Amino acid sequence: ERERTEAKDWTGNQRSIYTTLGASNHSDKDRQQHDYYATEPRAMELLLAEEHFAPIIWECACGEGHLSKVLEQHGFEVISTDLIYRGFGDPEPLDFLKETLDDFEGDIITNPPYKYALEFVEQALNSVQPGRKVAMFLKLQFLEGKKRKEFFLHNPPKVVYVSSSRLNCAMNGDFEKYPSNNAICYAWFVWEKGFKGDPIIRWIN
16 A cells, blocks of 8 residues: 655655644635645546546546546546545545655646636646656646746646536536536646646647
8 A cells, every 4th residue: 555645745746654633623614725626537538538538537626526436437447535534535634735655656637726726737847757748637827927927937837628618617616506517617727747848728528
């Protein structure tokens, strides 16, 4: 079984062995504060039609498993973790911004909390091996911002797949209550660790 380690800095250095914290005691109020928007499973299908990934995938903000389940159906071995346990994946909470998996050799795919999207991308790139991929489902406006510009100049995505038709992210995973979210455009941002070229923009959906 892979060991979790605590990240001491963004470079991945000086990691110590992860210590089991026990079951989560988060209240419903706490859960609502963690920016949980579940991803329409079709978004995962669209990405898999365009990209090849390693046999092992870490879904590090798995929620109720909307993306993980699609990956499993396609034959991937999926490690599903989250800060809050929502009835799917590893019941032991894992704070992705502070912890990682020791000797992880696969790819990372997730829809991160948008408030911490840049931090998630940075941590994901620190958590994969050279040549491995990180795919993040993000608002298209993630391309904006001076801080993100500096990050992109040193860590350009290899491909950005823009969804030409709107895909849905439902608050708290309630797709019946939030059946559509047509005001927001999403894209899959795909990094390959070590890539230093110009990003390709493609359209899906």
